[in-house]
Amino acid sequence: MHIQWYPGHMTKTRRMMEETISLVDIVIELVDARIPYSSKNPDLDELAKNKFRIMLMNKSDLADPAATAVWTKYFEDKGFRVIEMNALKGTGMGEVTNAARELMAEKIEKLRKRGRINVPIRAMIAGIPNVGKSTFINKYVGKTTAKTGDKPGVTRGKQWIKLKKDFELLDTPGILWPKFEDQQVGLKLAFTGAINDDILDAQTLATEFINHMMVVNPECIRQRYGISFDTIAEPHEVLCQIAEARGFKLKGNEPDLERAAKILMDEYRGGKLGRITLELPEDITEMLAEKEQREKEKAKADRERKAEYKKKKN
Known part of the structure; x- marks a missing residue:
């Protein structure tokens, strides 16, 4: 089963994120706790390489708690502030603002010493379709600000949301990446509903x-x-x-x-089969090793073809 889904509005979203990333201090990314690696957009690592990062492990109530703990350590070791949460119930919601303020404490103090007070923390909220981003924002803000829907791709344009005098949130539409490196990633996204069922x-x-x-x-x-x-x-x-x-x-x-x-x-x-996590860091290590091996084999084959062509030409 070959899966590829990248609607045109996602290309526009990526361009918009590239243009606005300089306006924010923090990038907050929601991932699905059942597939933390597969639901994480690798494009964001390049886009947000100089920003503070907060990762929200959403739908943690549907994932294996022991596996979630393993993933939390995995991403913390990579420099993320990780928060387990359930956007529907509001679990973990209160930790987000505190985490953002802690990350920005040093910068805010430097600004205060230069006479700049009440400078708001600006954060971009990002996540793949159907990961619960709009639900999180609605619960976080306390009113229905962002649209929600059962089908991926409801949020279409950016919008700034002022939470408090010192905190502003830039919402973005759900975005996937143009090509999945491994079809297992595409399958796991489809399993959890991140890819529109209508095309499957x-x-x-x-x-x-x-x-x-x-x-x-x-x-x-x-x-x-x-x-x-x-x-x-x-x-x-x-x-x-x-x-x-x-x-x-x-x-x-x-x-x-x-x-x-x-x-x-x-x-x-819906969690009726139990709390199930579909991947672990060790699975990803194995997948990346296989990918590296494939790339080496392809590079070797390319070199051999070029050498053969050059030999025939001479």
């Missing part, structure tokens, strides 16, 4: 999810649907069992796999 095949997505869960946590599927299978079972057969268990039938008594697929993904996203 439900059955293929569900079987890919089952295949991933065979490694991560097959027991959660067995328990949720009361079915039995081993970890070498065909994902399609597992989906058939889910349809049978739920009584989803088509004419001719055939299992309704489309309905079963949509129910499986909806229930995963």
Whole structure:
């Protein structure tokens, strides 16, 4: 399943972020705690390389707490201030302003000594589509300021939000990156709903999810649907069992796999399969090592082709 989704408005968003990044002191990025690496936009590391960084691990209530702790340390070691949160319930919300003030304390003191007081902290809020950014802002501000929606890509333009006299927030539309380095990243984004379901095949997505869960946590599927299978079972057969268990039938008594697929993904996203994290730092290390090896092999093949061409030309 090849996934690529980069609507035109996201290109405009990236350009806008490049133009406005100089106006902010801090970049606050929301990631999905179930897929912290895959839901983190790598473009921001270059755009915000000279800015303070706060990472909000949203939907932490849906992720494995032990895995979230591992990810927190991973990103803290890279210089991020990490806050676990649940934007819907407001958990962790109060830590954001405090963290921003702590990061800016030295700069604010220097400005105060130069006679500049009440200079507001300016932060940019960023995140991929459907990660909960608008929900966070609405809860953070205390009123419905940013639009929210079940489908990715609702926020379309930038907007400054004044929270207090000393804190201003620049909201940006959800943004992905033009090309996923690894298709596993695209799949995990699709699993959690960050990519519009309308462009995906439900059955293929569900079987890919089952295949991933065979490694991560097959027991959660067995328990949720009361079915039995081993970890070498065909994902399609597992989906058939889910349809049978739920009584989803088509004419001719055939299992309704489309309905079963949509129910499986909806229930995963709603936390009904349990608190499941789909990746760990060690998985990413392995993925990056494989990527490096592929690049080395490609570079070697390119050199050999050039040498062969040069030899023939001479």
